Amino acid sequence: MTNSAPQLQAYSIQFCGMFNFSPIQREMLKKQPMYQKAVITDQRVRSIISRQYYSAFRPFILNDCPDKEYMELISVASVAFRSCTFADYKQNGQAMPSPVFNVQKVSITFYNEQFRTGIYSFEIRIVDAQGAEVPLNVDELSRLVKFAREFDSKIIAGGQTMSISEFIEKKMLVLNSNGDFISISEQQGSVYYNGSKLKTWITADLANFPAGYEPDHALFELGTSAPYLSASTAGDFRPSQLYFDSIIGDKISVFDNWSALCLHDSFILLASNYLLQGEIVWRDTYLKIYKFNLYCKFYLFKVNSQVTTKGKLSVTRTELARFLNLYNMEMISYNFLPNLIFANIKEALGIHGESIALMEKIENSSKIFREESDRLLNILLAIIAFTSLVSVMGDFSALVAKLYGNPNPSMDAQQSNTWIALLVLLALIIFVTGRYFLRKRKL
Incomplete structure (x- = not known):
């Protein structure tokens, strides 16, 4: 532990990944007692969202689309899996005691049935033996995320040891009491989307910074899973100034109390005395914008990479046109901030280039x-x-x-x-x- 690292006042760590599904599997997951359809029932919140977002994008926030077009399921209990740990928790080759954490806010999002690609996500929270949340600092958060996002990392849950990918399959994408599940293995093509790492969505609220350590340093390190202090002190992992500037130059910085950075496989919000009140907006709306763009990116990537040398497409032109009509948007909101976040994520993921x-x-x-x-x-x-x-x-x-x-x-x-x-x-x-x-x- 590095006691001098800035302490987090509030944080959220979400991990996301892609999977393939069939209509039957979607219906089976929908019937699992672990999940319920995510619906915003508060009329005041629905009214606010309706006034902020265009009608084409609004159903993706409110989960009001027809089920075959879009459907989000969320875990019923606030904590889905308690008191989990990592097996062989290591950093830089050194074995370390594994933090105890709860897995919560599990979400399964199904996009258009015709395209049969979805996104799973889940949050982890570090807790003590009594289940109370344990505060983290920048160093601890960076090391935790770097280890936890690897599909091959081992997790211990309910006395069972399995890889992260097996944990997702057998605990989150399980279809029935017989243990059947949706595979995210390489043979099923999901690793083809994800690579070897989960995508990360991190929101963190920091109190103060030691001398010589700036918010941009923390933003870079948390966004790239770089070691703590690597962006501010000399060492083998210190980025060149040119590279550091190219990364930080793409951050979203509108107000003094927060900055955000979207990279190819991560999104990080770094705030100051903000998340205790504003975190729900980022989790319930802006995270959905990130997932929406993540899906668009990898659908286009899948189709693009499967075009044969003779020009044969893996989908028909009608299917591709339908996808573009549903998901190809430039503006999603009447307000500037959602549009700014949407455009920044699209740019970072390279959707336009794809x-x-x-x-x-x-x-x-x-x-x-x-x-x-x-x-x-x-x-x-x-x-x-x-x-x-x-x-x-x-x-x-x-x-x-x-x-x-x-x-x-x-x-x-x-x-x-x-x-x-x-x-x-x-x-x-x-x-x-x-x-x-x-x-x-x-x-």
């Missing part, structure tokens, strides 16, 4: 298709020209036969030649048009 890359691939594949169609059309015209030539040659051969003493060539021979020419022509036309429509279907 969209452009996908559109370019589709355009290039369409260009290739048009070129191949032109080539096939030219072949077809050449075949027609060839058969015309054959017909002319047949007429010419009949004329030659008449000139050389055979004024009545065999009718059977003429019919035979005609049928052969027609069959050859039909076969060539079927071959060319078949290739054309097969190629078109693949696009």
Whole structure:
């Protein structure tokens, strides 16, 4: 423990990840006693949200979409799994006593049924033997997050030892009493979305800073899971000033009492005497904005990375158009702050660039298709020209036969030649048009 590190007055650590689901699995999870549909019933809160967000985005905050379009489930109890610890808790190769923590606020979010991708999330809170929350400092929080976000890290829950990924599958994505669950293993493609780490959402309220240690240093270290003091003191892990400035330069800084930073796999809010009153807004609204963009990013990434060298898409153009109509938004709110946070997250996740890359691939594949169609059309015209030539040659051969003493060539021979020419022509036309429509279907 590093006692000199700034103490946190309030904090929240949320971990997020992607998973694939089927409609049947969604319905089975919906019936699990652990979960209930997340619905905002307070009419005053609903009224405030309705006045702040555009109608296209409002249902994603209020969970008012049709279930097949969007549905969020939350754990019924405030604490889903009590008194968990980590096995072999290590930092920098050194074994350390594992903190005791509760897992709470488990959330399962299903996006459009047609796309079959969802997001799970959960929060952890450090507690003592009596279950009371234990305060953390920046050093402890940074070390905890770095270890806990690894899928291979071992967790001990209810006397069972399992990896983080197994814990998510068998405790959060379990489907029935038989123990069936939704897999997030590499074979199911979810690691393909997530990599080897969970995404993190951290909100932290700090009281004070030691001399030489600034809020931007803490923002950088917590956002990148860098060791404490690595951004402010000399050492092997100290970032170059150019890199540090490039990261911190993208932070959201509107008011003096908080700053936020979104990176590719983390979002960190660092505040001062703010979260005790304002944390619920970030958890219940802005976290949903983060998840929404996280889903959009990895849906586009999935489609983009699965475009074949011949331009074949893993989804139809109709499905892609439907996704863009539902989720491709530039503005979500009448107010500037939600729009600013939304735009910053989109920029950090590279959603615009992913969209452009996908559109370019589709355009290039369409260009290739048009070129191949032109080539096939030219072949077809050449075949027609060839058969015309054959017909002319047949007429010419009949004329030659008449000139050389055979004024009545065999009718059977003429019919035979005609049928052969027609069959050859039909076969060539079927071959060319078949290739054309097969190629078109693949696009």
